[in-house]
Each structure stands twice: as structure tokens, then as C-alpha cells.
Amino acid sequence: MPQRYSTDSSELTRQSIKExxxxxxxxxxxxxxxxxxxxxxxxxxxxxxxxxxxxxxxxWGNSLPNGLADYPNLDRFYRHWREDEGVKRAMEQQQIH
Structure with missing residues (x-):
């Protein structure tokens, strides 16, 4: 949400903030x-x-251009915790997919 970090709404500014x-x-x-x-x-x-x-x-890294592909240990960590029953329950209760 680059718009949160600048009052300039030009596409160039938005892209610069993202980068x-x-x-x-x-x-x-x-x-x-x-x-x-x-x-x-x-x-x-x-x-x-x-x-x-x-x-x-x-x-949140899943929304990066390459997801977690550049970070194999983070990807492993994420996948491990995503399968944890407590995490699954919490995500379900919060309606996070």
C-alpha cells in the first residue's frame, strides 16, 4: 500500500516506494x-x-514478486508452522487463508 507512505499519487512514486x-x-x-x-x-x-x-x-512474503523462493529456510519455516494445529486453528478463527 504505497499510498500510505506518500501524498504523491503518481505511478512513478508508487513504484519507487514498492521497490x-x-x-x-x-x-x-x-x-x-x-x-x-x-x-x-x-x-x-x-x-x-x-x-x-x-x-x-x-x-506476507508470499505476496512478494518471487514469494519465498529466494529464502529456502524461511519457506521451510513457514511451511512447518502453517501445518501446526494451533496455527491452523488461529488462522481459521481469524478467517485468514
């Missing part, structure tokens, strides 16, 4: 992807609130 956001997301996702290499959890060896929050943030 800048993709670069920022890419930097963060690459960092998380490296961190998750060989790990199932963000912190230690059990589920924490960090995993739950990361799942929600990583889920």
Missing part, C-alpha cells in the same frame, strides 16, 4: 533466512513467541 520496500524486506528476510539455516526455531530449541510473530511476518 524500496522490496529491498528492505529482502535485507531482513535474508538475515532471517541465514539465521534459520539448520534450525527449526528462532530462539533455542523450542517454540517461543518469536516464532509465532515471525510466522505472521513471513506469511
Amino acid at each position: 524500496a520496500s522490496y529491498k528492505l524486506i529482502d535485507r531482513v528476510y535474508k538475515h532471517l533466512d541465514r539465521h534459520l539455516d539448520g534450525k527449526d526455531y528462532l530462539v533455542g530449541n523450542r517454540r517461543t513467541i518469536a516464532d509465532t510473530y515471525a510466522f505472521a511476518m513471513i506469511r
